[in-house]
Amino acid sequence: MSAYVQFADTAKSFGSVEVVRKTNLGLERNSLVVFLGPSGCGKTTLMRMVGGLDDPTSGSILLGGEKVVRPDRRRGMVFQSYSSFPWLTVERNIAFGMRYRGDITSAQKSERTRHYLDLFGLADFAASYPNRISGGMRQRVAIARTLAAGSDVLLMDEPFGALDALTRERLQVELRLIQIREEKTVIFVTHDVEEAVFLADRIILFSRRPASVVADIDVAAELGPQRPLEIRETQKFFELRNKVLHLIRNETGTAV
Numbered sequence: 377m378s379a380y381v382q383f384a385d386t387a388k389s390f391g392s393v394e395v396v397r398k399t400n401l402g403l404e405r406n407s408l409v410v411f412l413g414p415s416g417c418g419k420t421t422l423m424r425m426v427g428g429l430d431d432p433t434s435g436s437i438l439l440g441g442e443k444v445v446r447p448d449r450r451r452g453m454v455f456q457s458y459s460s461f462p463w464l465t466v467e468r469n470i471a472f473g474m475r476y477r478g479d480i481t482s483a484q485k486s487e488r489t490r491h492y493l494d495l496f497g498l499a500d501f502a503a504s505y506p507n508r509i510s511g512g513m514r515q516r517v518a519i520a521r522t523l524a525a526g527s528d529v530l531l532m533d534e535p536f537g538a539l540d541a542l543t544r545e546r547l548q549v550e551l552r553l554i555q556i557r558e559e560k561t562v563i564f565v566t567h568d569v570e571e572a573v574f575l576a577d578r579i580i581l582f583s584r585r586p587a588s589v590v591a592d593i594d595v596a597a598e599l600g601p602q603r604p605l606e607i608r609e610t611q612k613f614f615e616l617r618n619k620v621l622h623l624i625r626n627e628t629g630t631a632v
C-alpha cells in the first residue's frame with residue numbers, strides 16, 4: 377500500500393540548530409501512528425511541517441502525493457492546551473471550522489455539527505460554554521471541531537496530557553473507536569508509553585535531537601485494530617510495553 381503522508385528527504389534546522397535529520401517515512405491512510413521520542417527531539421516540529429505551519433529546510437512532505445505548502449482544512453491540529461473558543465457555545469465551537477466552507481449548505485453544516493455532538497456525547501452540552509464543562513469535554517470539543525471541519529488527517533500533540541488518568545483512558549478508547557469508524561489518519565505525539573501502545577497501529581521512535589527514526593514498531597500486528605480497555609491487562613500488551621521501554625533506553629539513552 378502506498379503512503380498517504382510521506383516524509384521525503386525531509387530535514388529541518390532553525391538557524392544553525394539541526395532539529396530533524398533527513399527523514400524518509402511513509403504513513404498509511406486510516407492508521408494511527410504515534411511519534412515517541414525524548415523531550416525536545418523535534419516531534420512537534422515534524423507535526424508542524426505536516427500541518428503546513430513550518431517548512432522543511434530541505435526535502436518535502438507529501439499528502440496524498442501532493443506537496444504540503446500551507447495549512448488547509450484537510451489537516452487539523454489538536455494540542456494539549458484547550459483550544460476551544462470560550463465565547464462560543466459547544467455547538468458553535470464545533471460548527472466554527474466549517475464557517476468558510478462554500479461546498480456544503482448550511483443544512484449540511486447543521487447536520488454535521490449534530491453528528492459530531494452525538495458522536496462525542498456532547499449533545500446535552502450543546503448550549504454550554506467551554507468554561508462550564510470538564511477538561512475531557514473540552515478536548516472532545518476540540519477533536520469534534522477538527523473532524524467537523526473536514527480534516528482527514530488529525531495531528532495531535534499530547535492532547536490528553538493535562539487530563540486525569542480516568543478521563544484520559546476514556547478518551548483514548550473513544551479516539552481509537554472514532555478513528556476507525558470515521559476512517560481518519562492520525563499522528564499522535566505522547567511521552568506516555570502505555571498510551572502509545574494502547575493507541576498505536578505503529579510507533580515511530582525518534583532519537584535525541586536531531587530527530588531521526590531509530591525504531592518502527594508494528595503494534596497492530598500484535599494487538600489488532602480493536603482496543604478495548606481490557607487489552608491493557610493482557611500479556612501481549614505488557615510484552616510490547618516492555619519492548620518499547622527497552623528500545624527507548626537502548627536507542628535514545630533517555631527517558632521520554
Ligand SMILES: Nc1ncnc2c1ncn2[C@@H]1O[C@H](COP(=O)(O)OP(=O)(O)OP(=O)(O)O)[C@@H](O)[C@H]1O
Pocket residue numbers: 390395413414415416417418419420421422585
Ligand atoms: N521556531 C523555533 N525557533 C528556534 N528553535 C526552535 C523553534 N521551534 C522549535 N525549536 C527547537 O527545536 C527543538 C525541537 O523542538 P520540538 O518542540 O519539535 O520538540 P519536541 O520533541 O516536540 O519536544 P517536547 O517533547 O518537549 O514537546 C527544540 O530544541 C526547540 O527549542
